[in-house]
Amino acid sequence: MHPAPSVIIFTVLSGVGFGFLGALDLGLMPVQGGAALVAFGLAYLLAVAGLVASTFHLGNPQRALRAFTQWRTSWLSREGWASVAALAASAPVALAAAFRPGMMLAGHLPGLIAAAFCVLTILCTSMIYAQLRTVPRWHHWTTPVLFLAFAAAGGAILALPGPVAAAACLVSGGAMLLAFALGDGRFARQGQSPAAATGLGPRVRPFAPPHTSPNYVMREMIHHVGRKHARRLRLIALGLGAGLPALLMLVLPAGLLASALALIPHLAGALAQRWLFFAEAEHVVGHYYGRAADAARGTA
Amino acid sequence: MTALPPPSAKKLGLVIDLDTCVGCQACVTACKGWNDQGYGAPLSDMDAYGSEPCGTFLNRVHSYEVTPDDGPAQIINFPRSCLHCEDAPCVTVCPTGASYKRAEDGIVLVNEDACIGCGLCAWACPYGAREMDAAAGVMKKCTLCVDRIYNENLPEEDRQPACVRTCPTGARHFGDLGDPESAVSRLVADRGGYALMPEMGTRPVNRYLPPRPKDARREASVLAPLLDLQATGFAGWLDRLLERF
Structure with missing residues (x-):
């Protein structure tokens, strides 16, 4: 997406x-x-x-x-x-x-x-x-868990004493790990394929595209620019979103400074996580364009 | 209202024959031609004469290569447009009520005056049937030519969707799929018409007719008699002479 x-x-x-x-x-x-x-x-x-x-x-x-x-x-x-x-x-x-x-x-x-x-x-x-059933990576209980965990971590950094906020950050890190681990491969496991999308049997492949340059559907739902950096971005999201703010909230004396210093990396990590949330999500319409399989492999 | 109406008895939709579709794109052109000037915002084109042309279309024709277990690969042309689903997820996700399914005939439409252009309906559709118009900022989709099919100003033979009316090979059929005795329902029954991605739970109305089995390839070539030609006369003498070297 x-x-x-x-x-x-x-x-x-x-x-x-x-x-x-x-x-x-x-x-x-x-x-x-x-x-x-x-x-x-x-x-x-x-x-x-x-x-x-x-x-x-x-x-x-x-x-x-x-x-x-x-x-x-x-x-x-x-x-x-x-x-x-x-x-x-x-x-x-x-x-x-x-x-x-x-x-x-x-x-x-x-x-x-x-x-x-x-x-x-x-x-x-x-x-x-x-x-959205059309986006298997999102169609799962980990999505609300992820959003709630991030809101709790952000709120805790600003409102709660160090150790509690650090724990909330670690929970958001755990939610991220869970969403990554359970989300990978769900698109493939969900069973949709070019064969199911077209009803033309197992040995079907795109021959000629319906249009010569990308349309709204492709730009909006078959996005895979930068997926090759997904691994690094996941580490950034985990480190900046959860690890570093947890550390800062633990070691710095509680107060405005600690909250401000921890919030900055947390927001940067949250932005990286949310970018991945969209960029890594595969939509079943990709099967009509024969791009879904490429996208899932990260080769396109 | 974006709550789905109770299932209608009348289910208007298309039946697309993948056996006879030749991929000429006439339906794409006819659709764009009609829907450019009637119902709702015209289907805009961006950079139409530039290097990255992009426009809004309600119908797209893919070509696939299908390799049967026995026999050579075939090209199957595959028109893709709104399937007017009975459990249309594009309707229920709409926050404004712009996206709706008609209770009387099951056509899924967009009230463009209420559409905020959030794009969520396009995300909810498994079939990529909705395209946001880049100029008007509203969602466009197949209307089943609702402004043709009931239009008494048109001659009766024209009261069909533009794509069906224009198809030169008769690969597109329009009718009431809720009536088991209708021509389209009988066609679906006879030819084993199927729905796309039934596992998505959308219960599409449109049906696709699978390509018919092709004749088996003849083992012997029709040119076989020519392969056994025996040269005679001067050519025969030359043939025998050259074989000695």
Whole structure:
């Protein structure tokens, strides 16, 4: 699948943003007054920046509000509702922390509800991908686990003391390893093939393509530029996304500096992981173009 | 609404005969010609006269080489377009309700005024049947020429999808696959018509008719009598003379 920058930035930033917002809603980082304004402000900034980035992916973003109508069937629509609910439910929690120091909503029922919406938002984002049977690498429980683990790690780096945040980073590393290990070969195991796609028997191969230069389907769904670097990028994603931030959170004294220093490599690792999430995902339509097998081998 | 309607009795669709398709691309051209000027945004072309031409098409014709167990390889031309699935995943993923399946005849359509161009429906389709129009930013797909098939301004013989109407070899058939007595349903039954990628659970309406078995190749060449020619006269004398060296 084509790794569109807008969608990569969207899932990374809104993942960290809603992870941090959820942690603040849960009262895991007790903040009051100006500190609360800065902390909640950052969480809102990250989450909203991600959502805005997602609209750059649209052909007609001016109609984006219509995406709220089909929550009964569409995970994309549900994600819209969940994100608005999370942002709205977190507002009183944030305002109380900033301006009514005596009134603790974070960690109590209003905060818990807001945090639940944050988790729901991440879950809906991941289900946009996990629901697609056409992309076997995504159509698996590891996809929501991966997205939730990354949101938890990002939130923990910003909100939680060193050792806990380090553990969260390692969990996201484990989720990555799991997704890599279980995802490799699922496309081949899933049993689709040029034979099944065309119904023309086992000995079928493309003879002449239907068009002479790539079309939307090929550019969007049969992407394999740079897959040869997949191994290195996996190591980068694991090292920067999980290993280095865990180490930094353990050795540096807890505080703003540790969080900032750990967040930078974590975000870089998350970007690498999300790029791979798209670039390594194979779509069954590739079987019509005879490119799926090449792509799976990483030779094309 | 992107919830699928209850299964319709009428299931309009195409039956494509892979035995008679010659890969002339007339259906591709006729489709583009009709859908350029009627229903929805025209099918745009980008860099049409440049080095990387790219355009929106609702129908694509592949050519495959198929090697049977006995006999030489054959070329099979393979038109690919929307199959108007009964469990259309492109419809249920749509966040805006732009993508829908008609309750009355099962045609899957896009309401372009509501399409935000997110592309998720194209990701959900196993068949690559949807293409985003680069100029209009909305998703385009086969409409089964919904603006022809019910159009009483057209002569009756033209009330078929443009691809079917134009096919010079009669390889494309249009009709109601929900009616077991329809011509297309009988054709499917007679010829063993099949669905593409049934394991994807989309339950396509369109069917493909497999290539018919070809005649076995004759063992002896039709030129065999010529191989036994005996030279006579001067040529015969030359033949015998040259054999001595």
